Amino acid sequence: MFDYNSFTKAVIQANKELYGYINTHMTQADLQESSQIGFGGDKTLQIDIIAENIFIKYLSSFGDIFSEEIGRVSNNSNIKIIIDPLDGSHNFSSGLEYYGTSVAVKKNDKYIAGYVCNLSTAVLIFREDEEVNKINILSEQYLGFYEIENPNIAIFERAYDYPSLTEKLKENSIKFRSPGAAALSLANARNYKFVLFAGKLREFDIAASLYINQELYIYQNDEFLIITKNYTDFILIKEIIKLF
Known part of the structure; x- marks a missing residue:
């Protein structure tokens, strides 16, 4: 059985480490293009590779990683973990504070979990099975989940x-x-x-x-x-x- 609790904790820790790196350790060199072309076909920044390595470190023990930057890491498990380690790379590299990460989990080719984190606000929205939740990755406190009733945008x-x-x-x-x-x-x-x-x-x-x-x-x-x-x-x- 897939351990949702442990996996969610790992996703939170990966996002927290990436958030910390971006806000305390990042240098101008991290915004430079690497020699690597991502699996998705886009040019890869150094920060993309750093972000990917962080997620691989925390999540690879749960199953096979399939990442936008490197492609498939292995093919030995019935658990597939699909990650975009830096969603909104162009926003990030331009200083536009709307970027984050995305993680989806497949078991036997059926999706069983999804996680999307806004790294500007440190808020992770996720769903395990039936329930949708929000959590602050820094405090690890659950947040109120409400919807705009009549959005006009x-x-x-x-x-x-x-x-x-x-x-x-x-x-x-x-x-x-x-x-x-x-x-x-x-x-x-x-x-x-x-x-x-x-x-x-x-x-x-x-x-x-x-x-x-x-x-x-x-x-x-x-x-x-x-x-x-x-x-x-x-x-x-x-x-x-x-x-x-």
Whole structure:
């Protein structure tokens, strides 16, 4: 049986160590590009490698690691741990405080847990089986979990690549933001009108958030992912995409 309690503690400790490194030990050299191209195809910063090594240290004993930077570490276990060790790397390297980490767990090819941490606020949102929780990784105190009842802002990640679609959203009087960290935005979909993620959909970006929000309305094809809690908004954005 998978030990949720021990794994969650390990995720918290990994995030706490990365948070500490970023805030007390990081140097300008950590923001430089490394010679490595990540498994996801993006250029890798030194801080990406540092973050990845921290997560491997804490989580590799629980199963096989599959990371955005290095790819699959091993293939010996029925537990697969999918990590994005630094979600929102461009935000991070530009000093925009909206970045974090993402961890999803698969057992026998079925997702069983998801964790997304905002490293700017030190808040981890996670789901083990049925319950969704929030915890402060520094104090390790659980936080109140509430939802914005009638959000009026949507999130459209990668909106810059879809000018025609952004025009259609404007025509429908939909206010949106594009903050630039997919896992963070998707994980907090309960507090937005909807979250729309466009472009190449990678498991590293979406797996944890899909598990966390599994009871919400979700639409996914080869290019778009929508998560929303309101059925009317769900139908509206699906129709806009179909017209695009």
